[in-house]
Amino acid sequence: MGIKTDLANLIGAEKVSDDAKTLALYAKDKSFAKPMTPECVVRVSSGEDVEKLVKWANETKTPLVPVSSGAPHFRGDTVPSVPQAVIVDLSGMKKILNINKQQRIAVIEPGVTYGELSKALAKHGMMISTSLAPKATKSVVGSVLECEPRLNCNHQWAYTEPLRCTEVTWGDGNRMYTGEAGLAPMDLEAQWKEQKWQVEPVGPMMLDYYRLLTQAEGTMGIVSWASVRCELAYQAHKMFLVPAAKEEDLLDFVYRVVHFRFGEELFILNNAQLASLVGETAEEIAALKAELPQWVACVSVGGRDLLPQDRAEQQEADISDIAQQCGLKLQNAVTGVSAAKVLEKATNPCGKTYWKDTFKGSFQDIFFLTTLDKTAEFVAKMEKLAIEAGYTVNDIGVYVQPVHMGSAYHCEFTIPYNPENAKETAKVKALFEKASAEFSAMGAFYARPYGPWARLQLNKDAMGTQTLKTLKGIFDPNNIMNPGKVTI
Amino acid sequence: MALSPEVYKAFEDVVGARNISQDPAVLECYRCYAAQSSAHYGPFDHKTPMPGAVIMPGSTEEVQGIIRLCNKYKIPFKAATTFWAAMGYIGDENAIQLDMRRMKKIEINERDQYAVVEPYAIGAVVQVEAMKRGFNLNMAGVGCSSSTLAGTAGWVAFGPSSLFMGTASENMLAAEWVLPNGEILHTGSLGAGSGWFCGEGPGPSTRAILRGKQGTTGAFGVCTRVAVRLHPWPGPAVIPTYGTIPAYRAKLPETIKTVTVCYPSWDAYAEGANLLHQSDIVYLGHRQFNMFGRDIKTAMIKILNDPDLQLCDLPEIMADPYIKEQNEKMKIEVSLVIVGMTQRDFDYKMKALDEIIRRVGAWKSEFMLEKPIHDWTLLYLLRLGHKNLNYTLCGSYEGNFGMSPNVFVTAPLMESAAKLKDDYAKKYPYIADTGGDSDMGSLAILGGGGVTGWEFFTCFDRFDKASIKGACDMVNISQKWMDDHKLGVDMGHWNANARREDGFNYTQEQHNEMLSKLPQPWVCGYQYLVKKAFNPYDLGGSYYRTCDPASFAKK
Incomplete structure (x- = not known):
């Protein structure tokens, strides 16, 4: 029997596809990952389905690539690295x-998106802290498993927050609950x-x-459900923008706000990133970019169930004092952009077109963890490398996000490009590879080692890598789970 | 059997002659009264095994050298720092006990808000250094005389401030860890040489094998350095104190205040706890003084605040109408510390607290707001430096019930639990009879709340066989009660599957038999596979619970 027949018998024929059109959807994404057509796609609908599938894959030594979010994909992690892989599509769950x-x-x-969860939570007077304007099809489970940075680091007691318990089928086919x-x-x-209620994640x-x-x-x-920590919904919620000419001018402000646990959402964007976040068209983004301050710290205040207005007012006054001490000012708007609009855009899933695609049709991100004081060095290096590569420096977006209550900072560069323009695409690919390597040499920590970052990161620590391999051998002894990823 | 001269010499070459001993008088000091739970001091009247040698390494390299020799000669080993309970002690005859007291450095990174600590940096010292720089740490419930590293890397280690500051697993950043096979693992950003700021990744976190929920309690290699997240402290660089020993008091600004909130019922307590969890206003929350027992706690606070009073004054003080009235008013209570980062922040938090009190029909204890008592309580809770008081009543105690997770499940059962203990104490005079409810514990044991920490103190005399048996019986009775209420393992039995009653490690076969019956035996099955991979000679002892998958696959 062929793979399709096997899987049809195992999971149900209606859940298995191997037509060329479907396979093409999973054969590549918008990253520079090498395209690879899978053997077929299985749309699982339960943990039991997953368990059966993984056990079968162990018997047949078939590679499995789990996918939770809908297209588009940006990081290469859902593109098979080896031939004859089966895509395990969880987006229908x-x-x-x-x-x-x-x-x-x-x-x-795993198929629940931020939009769907937020809508359901709102009925209970609750919400979930999101990553920065997630794509409309982004799986919440996928996002938390990837440890995408949250906008509100003050409620991130653990780096892995808001992930709590899970149901997982390990690579060896055993299904269990965690936490x-x-x-x-x-x-x-x-x-x-x-x-x-599946509250404690550890153990x-x-x-x-x-x-x-x-x-x-x-x-x-493969995770077939996860519990996630939510919050009570805001009863009062307001964002402020803090403009600055240089990123360095914002550092003390951010350090102090984070130190005292003031505010809710807090992050830094440069003008290109802020323009992309709020601009609806390429033209609008270009125009905004020219007008916006070079750097903006976005900080919100909020109150939930308990005296919400009092809470928001206290936070606003205290953060305003800190800004003043740093020679900065909280503003309701900067040139052409209101803080309310930034808040609305940042904390909600974006529209059909992902916001980073709007400017040029595609983009490549480079992101890693570092400390706040080092971000300016990375920005300077990126500018230097862009100039050397002949790429327009002003088009590069920068996003700096405190994580885990400010223990570490997510530093992200977004390089937009026109995918129809082969020359520009090649230039951006070269810049991406060069900058990734240079940042690694400067101490960037690729905690989420997508694509080439795995080699850069894992090569730095032989013992850590060996330990990881040993663990992989225990939980996935036949190396069927997304082989070729997070490895060297 | 002591170590052979050849093996002894090999260890001596690693640490130097001054830092190794097999003098029986020294070795005897490294034995602990074995405990049923091992969480505290045990009800059993025999001790953990005598070590083959005690070694005090002074560096990570020395630790690695020792562990490599242990692997070469197949000698079990266990490291401990401040030796709070039996879990720090070896469980095999002639095993090596590592005493980590020579490693006690602290480095603080102010910008990134963490301290890198070595094993013997105790909570009190870390806190003093942190406060000089505007920080504090989550002081584990075990108290400030215990090792910060041991709690962070090796045990559950939640504490009164965990609601605001998170618990040990949440505060653990990067770590340096000598694995049981002698290899050195650096987790997170440290492995790549990027610093201590992140304990996770790259990719799946290798720290997953190092601590889990319960910690590996020294049974899975030796953590030699760990970065611990620090949290804001807007108070003075040094806590000014006044008063007479033992009633030292803190003199702190008006924006740092302790309030004991009293509830009319356990339902109101649960609702109040939930609101406090959601509110972001609490710096520290603990039901502390009830550990003395509901009937006597106010009188005990009075005694502890007056250097001229003694335990023998208890009956007289309890008879005081004012104390009686105040004690009655704070039957169901929790003590909070509210800390304003600014005056405005403080004002908001106090107003929000008043709103919570209004919503659940609670009140503030006037007794606990009396200035001397307020200042004493503040120092007590912020420092957790009074752990000796745990032993005041009878010289020893065991924690039991420990029914933690969901306050809405456990709070309504509190009176039933209290009655169980009260009935037992009245019928059998082997444990302290202080009013049944001797529950204490943290308002939350997870950052941001959602989970609470409960612990009943069962105080007994560990030099009196009848009292020892009484404490044991109480723990067993409460376990049955826990089972009947589907509340899981009683705290007194937390470590019952980690060390045998005779003080020795369980064998693998014994663990297989016990742990294969878990609802999800793979929890211990994968632990078995991980142990085989990183601890091939099984040198860490049975606190690392494992179950050979073959033992449950057959069933």
Whole structure:
């Protein structure tokens, strides 16, 4: 029997596709990852489906590539690295299994997007902190497993927040619950009946299983539900913009605001990134970029259930004092852009076209973790490399996001380009590769090692890499889970 | 059997003659009363095994050298720092006990808000250094005399400030760890030489194998340095104190205040706890003084605040109508520390607290707001430096119930739990009879809340066999009660599957038998595979719970 027949018998014929048109959708993405056509696509609908599929893949040594978000994809992690792979498409698993307001926890399947979850949470007076304007098709589970940075670092007690418990089928085909859910029988309904809401992510004993799933690009196992930490919805919420001529001028301000845990969302954008975030067309983005201040710190204040207005006013006054001490000012708008619009754009899923695509049709991101004081050095290096490459420096977007209460900072460069222009595409690809390597040499930490960053990062630490390989051998002994990723 | 001269010499070559001993008098000091739970001091009247030698390494390289020799000669080993409980002690005869007291450096990175600590940097010292720079740390409930690294890297280690500051696993950034096979692993950003700021990645986090929920308690190699997240402290660089020993008090600005909130019922307590979890206003929250027992806590606070009073004055003080009234008013209470980063921040937080109090029909204890008591409580809670008081009543105690996770499940059961203990204490006079409810614990054991920490103190005399047995019986009775209420493992049994009652490690076969019955046995099955990979000679002991998958695959 062929793979398709096998899978049709195993999972159901209606869930399996191998027509050329479907396969083409998964054969490449918008990154520079090498295209590779998969053998077929399976649209699973449950943890049981996943378990059966992984066990079959172990028997047949078939590579599996899990995909949770809908297209477009940007990082190469969902493009097979080896031939004859089967795509495990979880985007149809859209159940919101539970929302518990007492514990501020939602249990969701991998196909649930930010828009869908936010809508459901709103009915309970709740919300979830998002990454920066996620694409409309972005899976929440995918996002939290990837450890995409949250806009509100003050509620990120753990680096992995808001991820809590999961159901995972490891690469060897064993399905289990992680975190506190791992101590009770594998039955969510029964756990809820006992008022166990899948709150604690760690353990449940000596191993932190969920940490093996984060930043893993599907190389360890497949998650079929996850619980995520939510918050009560804002009753008062307002953003302010703090413009500056140089990024360095904003550093003390950000350090102090983060130090005192003031504010809600907090991040830094340069003019190109801010213009892309709020501009609706390429022309508008170009015009805005020319007018906007070079750098803007975006900081919001908010109150939830408890005296929301008082809370927002106190935060505004205290942050305003800090700004003043730093020679800066909180503003409701900067040239042509209101803070309210930035807040609305930043905290909601974007429209059909991903916002970074609007300017030139495509883009390439470079992002890593570092400390705030070093970000200016990376910005200077990027500018130098862009000039050397003949790329327009002013088009490069920069986004700096404190994570984990400010222990580390996500530093992201966005290089827009026209994918129809082969020369420009080649130039950006070369710049991406060069800058990635140079940043690595400067100490950039590619915690999420997509594509070529895996080689750059893993080559720096033989023992860490060997440990990772050993763990991969335990949880995925036949190397069927997304082979070729997060490895050297 | 002591180490052979050849093996002893090999270890001596690593650390020097002054830092190794097999003198029986020294070795005897490294034995602990074995405990049923090992979480505290045990109810059993025998000790953990005698080590083959005690070694005090002074550097990561020395630790690595020792562990390599342990692998070469197949000698079990365990490292400990401040030796709070049996979990720090070896569980095999002739195993090597590493005493980490020579490694105690602290480096603080102010901009990125963390401290890199070595094993013997105790909480008190880390806090003093942090406060000089405007920071504080999540002081684990074990108190400030214990190792910050041990709590962060090796044990559960939540504490009163975990609601605001997060718990140990959340505060652990990058780490340097000598694995049980002798290799040195640097986690997160440290492995790449980028610094200590991140403990995760690259890719799946290797730190997943190092601590989990319970910590590996020295059974999976030796953590030699770890970066611990620090948190804001807007108070003075040094806490000014006044008063007479033992009633030292803190003299802090008006924007740092402690309030004891009292509730009319446990339902109101649960609702209040939930609101406090959601509010972002609490710097520290703990039900502390109830550990003495509900009937006597106010009188005990009075005694501890007056150097002229003693335990023998308890009956007289309890008879005081004012104390009686105040004690009655704070039957169900939690003590909070509210810290304003600014005056405005403080004003908002106090107003929000008043709103919570209004919503749940609670009140502030007037007794706890009396200036001397307020200032004493503030120092007590911020420093957690009074752990000796845990032992005041009978010289020893065991934690039990420990019914933590969901406050809405556990709070309504508190009276039932209290009655169980009260009935037992009244019927069998082997444990302190202080009113049944002797529950204490942290308002939250996870950053931002959602999970609470409970612990009943069962105080007993560990030099009295009847009392030892009484404490044991109480723990077993409460486990049955926990089972009946589907609340999981009683705190007194947390480590019952880690060390045998005779103080020795479990064998793999014994662990297989016990752990294959877990609802999800792969939890320990993968731990077995990880142990085989990184600890091939099984040198760490049975606190690292493992179950050979073959033992449950068959069933």
